[in-house]
Amino acid sequence: MWRKERMPRRQALRPIKAMLSFIAPHRKWLAIACIISIMGSMVSLVVPYILRSIIDHDIARGDFVRFLSDIVILTSLVLAMWILETLNTYVLSSTGARLVCDLRFKLFSHVQNLSLGFFSRVRTGDIMSRIMEDTGAIEEVFVYGLVAIVGDMIAFIGAIIMMSSMSLELTLVVCLVIPLALAVCLLFGSRFLRAYREIRKKVASLMIKAQENIAGIRTIKSYARERDAFISFDEACRDMMKSNLRAAWLAVWFWPTIQMVRGVGSFVVLAYGGYLIIRGSITLGIFIAFLSYLDQFYRPIISLTWLYDSIQRAMAASERIDELMREAPEVKDREEAIELKKIRGEVVFEDVYFEYQKGIPVLKGINLKIRPGERIGIVGPTGSGKTTLVLLLCRLYDVSRGRILIDGHDIRDIKQKSLRSQIGFIPQDTFLFPGTIMDNIRLGRPDASDDEIVQVCKELGIHEFIESLPNGYQTEVGEKGFLLSAGQRQLIAVARAMLRRPSILILDEALSNVDPRTELLLRRAIERIMKGRTTIVIAHRLWLCSLCDRVVVIDKGRIVEEGTHEELLRRKGLYYELYLAQMEKLIDEKLLRIRPIRPS
Ligand SMILES: Nc1ncnc2c1ncn2[C@@H]1O[C@H](COP(=O)(O)OP(=O)(O)O)[C@@H](O)[C@H]1O
Ligand SMILES: [Mg+2]
CATH class of the missing domain: 1.20.1560.10 (ABC transporter type 1, transmembrane domain)
Incomplete structure (x- = not known):
């Protein structure tokens, strides 16, 4: 029990x-x-x-x-x-x-x-x-x-x-x-x-x-x-x-x-x-x-x-x-919950607190207003609560205190299905179901036709990549998509999200495990899908932040810094530290690659 x-x-x-x-x-x-x-x-x-x-x-x-x-x-x-x-x-x-x-x-x-x-x-x-x-x-x-x-x-x-x-x-x-x-x-x-x-x-x-x-x-x-x-x-x-x-x-x-x-x-x-x-x-x-x-x-x-x-x-x-x-679902639709029509994509976090386990708050008073079409980068050490923040926005959990608004509606007043149909979520690690690439992309919107899917992939610039697979769109992927690399799976995830034409886009460290060969393709696809959408990018690679209008730094469940990429670098706070650490790592990796050529 x-x-x-x-x-x-x-x-x-x-x-x-x-x-x-x-x-x-x-x-x-x-x-x-x-x-x-x-x-x-x-x-x-x-x-x-x-x-x-x-x-x-x-x-x-x-x-x-x-x-x-x-x-x-x-x-x-x-x-x-x-x-x-x-x-x-x-x-x-x-x-x-x-x-x-x-x-x-x-x-x-x-x-x-x-x-x-x-x-x-x-x-x-x-x-x-x-x-x-x-x-x-x-x-x-x-x-x-x-x-x-x-x-x-x-x-x-x-x-x-x-x-x-x-x-x-x-x-x-x-x-x-x-x-x-x-x-x-x-x-x-x-x-x-x-x-x-x-x-x-x-x-x-x-x-x-x-x-x-x-x-x-x-x-x-x-x-x-x-x-x-x-x-x-x-x-x-x-x-x-x-x-x-x-x-x-x-x-x-x-x-x-x-x-x-x-x-x-x-x-x-x-x-x-x-x-x-x-x-x-x-x-x-x-x-x-x-x-x-x-x-x-x-x-x-x-x-x-x-x-x-x-x-x-x-x-x-x-x-x-x-x-x-x-066991009752913790997140429930209210009786009077509404359907959302096409939204502008304004997102507001109002004094949001959240705890997974009683007494251990993971988010402590998050206040954040995101304008329609704005790109927000979220940065912070591991375990600071970034993923939790976006899970709350999708309403996979309910906030413990405070509220989250989309276009002025508390998300608890919106039907879950309607809310989620507005959001494209690209997680850190994408799960592929057994079936073809086509079926896996269609998961984004089950009523989409084959043509629509191909169209979306063309827009994202991944059509050629898919065509180059053994059976093109009809290529079967294994139970866990073993056939594809992490980066290639992310491409599928981007196409899935794009198929919904969401007003709000969420990327959770979508680039962190990606192989260099696919990275460029994925970067381009991501830049394209972000266009004209409210986007929340949880960025492990800080260069992603330079694509954002504003960057929010989270530490231990609180927002500690806010500003543009350049402003934050100049401020020499936590963001700067994270940036330096990443630079050092990058240089290390480069050195490691160089070492065999020039043995010391
Ligand atoms: N399902 C869960 N149950 C309990 N605690 C969790 C759960 N998911 C995450 N946490 C805890 O919440 C904190 C924030 O996690 P998360 O939002 O995933 O951080 P981040 O994405 O910034 O690395 C971490 O301390 C983590 O251990
Ligand atoms: Mg996370």
Whole structure:
């Protein structure tokens, strides 16, 4: 569980309520399955009755005609049971498949709508295990368990009624075994719940390990840490195996014990029933019917315990699903939120404070007014809050205090979708989805035609570059765009942003990891896309600032300097220091390149 707090007792019913809400949409088919299951049970109740009639009447009296008709009835009953069973299995499997598909979809779309804060708090593997694994446990208990138990309960009650009508005395003796069976279930129940809760957690941590080690494979390989990854995965695997073994150990004791209780039941019928025959209180037919009713009698006890066991598993799963469902997006559209038409692109930060974690402010009183079409460079040491500032502007988080205005509208009064459609965001590292270059650019505006995309690329001057790729615009990029270098991925990001024709453009250190070969191309594309747009450039390369109308220097969440590139250099403050440091680095790099030619 990602929340540390414990559930109050009052909320213990919550997982059950949650489970019911998950199956509610499928209740019609579940009800049909229940009816089929009940019909099956009723049919099976008649079978021992016919058996008794065959033995006590037909055979005992030598009534051949009735014997034949009873055999026909018996055969048709068995046939009916077979048909009902087949029908039931079909309805259940298809309902189960639909339910789990629905539930996964519901969870996934819920997760998609959550705010960024959630994803920095919760690990991907944990979310995946809830969507993939826990949903399966719900399917198992509701679809297979619950329906079976309805039919079994009918069989149980029917069996008791039928048995009592034949011999009350023997029925009472058989019933003596019920408390024994219940005691066994109670003894094991809570232990099973604990074991299954633990397994669910271990499944999640295994998923987390697998996901993180695969997602980080480049880093792992480049630092030759495969062994560490292997060891940590192995540990998680073993941990999970231990939990599984603990549950298996419980099962090892549980099932034979229940079988034993059942054996006791059969023994009672044999012994006491035999005694009653000798005493002349019951007939042989009743004795045989009782033995065959025992099956109906014990089935619900066994399936109850089985169900109890899988209910525990499903409760543990449902707690985790419910927890995920209760995560509300932190950033929400207000009821009266408006759509923005084309905007001028004025941006105002008014006394903006922000904290990711309570009590640790990352931005402390930012005041900044950006005129429409103005280019603002944002500079500052790592961790000073630059990225946070632009994430707030996109409203990926809500400010903790103060407000942000676009064309005079508080961004919290604007529909998120409408707000974001006005903004072109080029992040530091661009994620490419599996698919073609064309598809990846189209992400900027899904309704854009191929021609529009080509047009945009021509405007940006990257058309030739894309055409030079093996399949041009139709070149497939790998899962993480491995085929393209960081700089080339940034070109795609610029095209994506341009496709929206945004009024506000944000570049977050878009040039920092770029290879020299692509840099020129990217620089030109960026200069073109900036034209006539309000632009916020988080600049790692300070030369970018010389393209800006104004530069803002941020340190520890505060604006410490403001002015043009030249003004700031003259002021010899933090900006000047950063500039010097970068110059030194550049000179170092040059020297390094020169060294082999002129060895000292
Ligand atoms: N998701 C997050 N959760 C908690 N703290 C964060 C998160 N993202 C960034 N921070 C912290 O906020 C501060 C500012 O981060 P950031 O805005 O990314 O800085 P910059 O872009 O200037 O390098 C840093 O101290 C960073 O550790
Ligand atoms: Mg940053």
